[in-house]
Amino acid sequence: MKNVTATKTDRADATGQAGMQGGAISVAYEFKLPDIGEGIAEGEITRWRVQEGQTVKENDPFVEVMTDKATVEIPAPVTGVVKALKFPSGATVPVGTVIAVFERTGGSAAQSAAGAPQHAAAAKAPSAPMHAPVSAASHALASAVATARSDGGNGATLVGGRVLAAPAVRRRARELGVDLKSVAGSGPAGRVSHSDLERFVQSRAVAPVTGGTTRAGAPAAAPTRPLGPVPAPTPSAASEERLPLRGIRKRIAERMAKSKRTAAHFTYVDEVDATALVETREALKADAAAQGVKLTYLPFIVQATVAALKRFPTLNATLDDESQEIVVKKYWHVGFACDTEQGLVVPVIRDADRRSLLNLAAAIQDLSGRAREGRLNLDEVTGSTFTITNAGNIGGILATPVINHPEVAILGVHKIADRAVVRGGAIVIRKMMNLSISIDHRVVDGAEGARFMNAVLELLEEPRRLLLGSL
Numbered sequence: 001m002k003n004v005t006a007t008k009t010d011r012a013d014a015t016g017q018a019g020m021q022g023g024a025i026s027v028a029y030e031f032k033l034p035d036i037g038e039g040i041a042e043g044e045i046t047r048w049r050v051q052e053g054q055t056v057k058e059n060d061p062f063v064e065v066m067t068d069k070a071t072v073e074i075p076a077p078v079t080g081v082v083k084a085l086k087f088p089s090g091a092t093v094p095v096g097t098v099i100a101v102f103e104r105t106g107g108s109a110a111q112s113a114a115g116a117p118q119h120a121a122a123a124k125a126p127s128a129p130m131h132a133p134v135s136a137a138s139h140a141l142a143s144a145v146a147t148a149r150s151d152g153g154n155g156a157t158l159v160g161g162r163v164l165a166a167p168a169v170r171r172r173a174r175e176l177g178v179d180l181k182s183v184a185g186s187g188p189a190g191r192v193s194h195s196d197l198e199r200f201v202q203s204r205a206v207a208p209v210t211g212g213t214t215r216a217g218a219p220a221a222a223p224t225r226p227l228g229p230v231p232a233p234t235p236s237a238a239s240e241e242r243l244p245l246r247g248i249r250k251r252i253a254e255r256m257a258k259s260k261r262t263a264a265h266f267t268y269v270d271e272v273d274a275t276a277l278v279e280t281r282e283a284l285k286a287d288a289a290a291q292g293v294k295l296t297y298l299p300f301i302v303q304a305t306v307a308a309l310k311r312f313p314t315l316n317a318t319l320d321d322e323s324q325e326i327v328v329k330k331y332w333h334v335g336f337a338c339d340t341e342q343g344l345v346v347p348v349i350r351d352a353d354r355r356s357l358l359n360l361a362a363a364i365q366d367l368s369g370r371a372r373e374g375r376l377n378l379d380e381v382t383g384s385t386f387t388i389t390n391a392g393n394i395g396g397i398l399a400t401p402v403i404n405h406p407e408v409a410i411l412g413v414h415k416i417a418d419r420a421v422v423r424g425g426a427i428v429i430r431k432m433m434n435l436s437i438s439i440d441h442r443v444v445d446g447a448e449g450a451r452f453m454n455a456v457l458e459l460l461e462e463p464r465r466l467l468l469g470s471l
Contacts, residue, residue, distance in 0.1 A: 031099060056102075071248070247342065265441070293358055337390065413433070
C-alpha cells in the first residue's frame with residue numbers, strides 16, 4: 001500500500017473558518033481528495049482510519065483510497081479534530097472533492113493570520129462572499145445533486161459541468177451516440193455505470209405501448225392479468241448473504257468486464273515436457289536458499305517469456321483504442337497475478353529482460369510478499385507490458401485467462417503432473433505442464449501466437465539455456 005504524504009498544495013486547497021476563543025483560534029479545514037498521479041481522476045474510499053469527533057495528529061493514518069491502479073493510504077493533513085467525513089466507505093469520489101473537514105485549535109490570532117495567507121487574500125477581495133461556518137451535516141453528495149438540478153437535466157449528476165462516469169463508460173456512450181447528461185446515474189453522487197447506460201439504450205430503442213389501436217385498426221387488447229396473486233419466494237435471512245462490491249474486488253470486476261467487452265479473445269494451448277525444468281530447479285534450490293531466495297518455477301517462465309517476446313514483439317504491446325494505434329513496447333515489464341486476501345493483484349517486475357534468474361526470483365518473492373500485506377507502491381502495480389497468471393500451485397490443467405487490458409496477451413501457467421507420454425516409440429512417465437495464452441485477435445493472429453508459444457516451450461524444455469545469475 002502506497003503512503004501518500006499531504007503536500008503544501010493539498011493544504012493550500014483547504015479552506016477554513018477561524019474564530020477567537022480566549023486568544024486561541026479554531027480553524028475548519030476542508031480537505032480535498034488529492035491528485036495522486038498516474039492520470040487518476042477519481043478514487044474509491046475503501047476505509048476510513050478515523051471517526052468523526054476523533055482527535056488526530058498531522059500525518060496520522062487517515063483514509064485508504066482505491067484507484068484503478070492501487071490502494072493508497074493518505075495521512076491526516078493537519079492536527080486537530082475530525083468534524084465531518086463527507087462520504088461513506090465504498091463511495092467513489094472525483095479528485096478535488098472535499099472528503100473531510102477538520103477543526104484545528106491552537107495558537108493566537110496573529111499566528112493564524114501569518115500562517116494562512118490564502119485566507120487573508122480572500123478577505124481583501126471585495127466581491128468574495130464570507131465563508132459560512134463549516135457544518136458536519138453538510139455533504140458533498142447533496143451538493144452534487146443540487147448541481148445536477150441547477151443544470152436543468154433529469155439525467156446524470158454533473159460535477160463542475162461534467163458527468164460522473166468511468167472512461168470506459170464514456171467511450172461506450174460515444175460508440176452508441178448517447179449524451180451521458182441524459183442518462184440517470186444510480187451510483188454514488190449520480191455516477192453513471194455501464195448498467196445505467198444499457199438501461200437507457202434499451203428504453204430508447206423499445207417504445208412503450210400506451211394504448212390506441214392495433215395495426216389492423218382494432219382496439220388494443222387489454223393486458224391480461226393473473227387470476228390470483230403469485231406468492232413471491234421468501235428465502236430466510238440465513239439462506240443468503242449480500243456483500244458490497246467495493247475495493248479491489250470492484251476494480252477487478254470493472255477491469256475484467258472492460259477487457260471482455262473490448263479485446264477479441266482467443267486462447268491457444270500447448271503442453272510442456274517440464275521434466276528437465278523440475279530437475280534444474282531442484283538442483284538450484286539450495287544455492288538460491290543460501291542467498292535468502294526461494295526459487296520457484298516462475299522466474300524460469302518469466303525469462304523464457306521475455307526471450308520469446310523479443311522474437312515476437314507484437315505480443316509485447318498495447319492497443320490504444322482512442323487513437324486506433326498498436327503501441328509496441330521496447331521495454332519488458334512483466335506483471336504476474338498474485339492471489340491475496342483482498343483479491344487479485346498484479347505486481348510488475350520492471351525491466352525483466354535485464355535481470356538474472358536469481359534476481360527475478362528475489363523480485364517475485366519481495367513483490368508477492370508485500371502484495372499480500374497491501375504495501376505495494378503505485379509504480380509497482382502499473383506499467384506492465386505482458387502478464388503471467390500462475391495457478392499451478394493450486395491445481396487445474398487448463399484455463400482461458402482474461403487479458404490484462406490494454407495489453408494484448410496473457411500467459412496462463414498450470415500444474416505440473418506425471419503423465420504417460422510417448423518418447424522414442426515407448427510410453428514413459430514425464431513431468432508435464434500445460435500453458436495457455438489468451439491473445440487479442442485484433443492485434444495478433446493465431447499463427448503468430450502459436451510461434452510465440454513454441455519459443456517459450458523450447459526454452460522451458462531446455463532450462464540450461466536460462467542461466468542462474470547472482471544478485
